[in-house]
Amino acid sequence: MPVFKVIELGTVTEDAIEEVLNSWSSKGWNFDGMQFAMRESSRRPSMAFMLFTREMPDNGEAV
Numbered sequence: 001m002p003v004f005k006v007i008e009l010g011t012v013t014e015d016a017i018e019e020v021l022n023s024w025s026s027k028g029w030n031f032d033g034m035q036f037a038m039r040e041s042s043r044r045p046s047m048a049f050m051l052f053t054r055e056m057p058d059n060g061e062a063v
Helices: 014-026
Strands: 002-009 030-038 045-055
Touching (some): 002 014
Antiparallel strands (some): 002 045, 030 045
């Protein structure tokens, strides 16, 4: 059974994205995707939501 993790980034920079990817991947989570929240007044995203998954064994403990 998959377990999901959503990380919200309020500061969307290359360094912040890399830090989240490296941190959660090293904890055994698999990167599944990223969604950006945009403002009409700016071409840069104001927030990002990073999605991770990993499998949970039948005993209920996350791997």
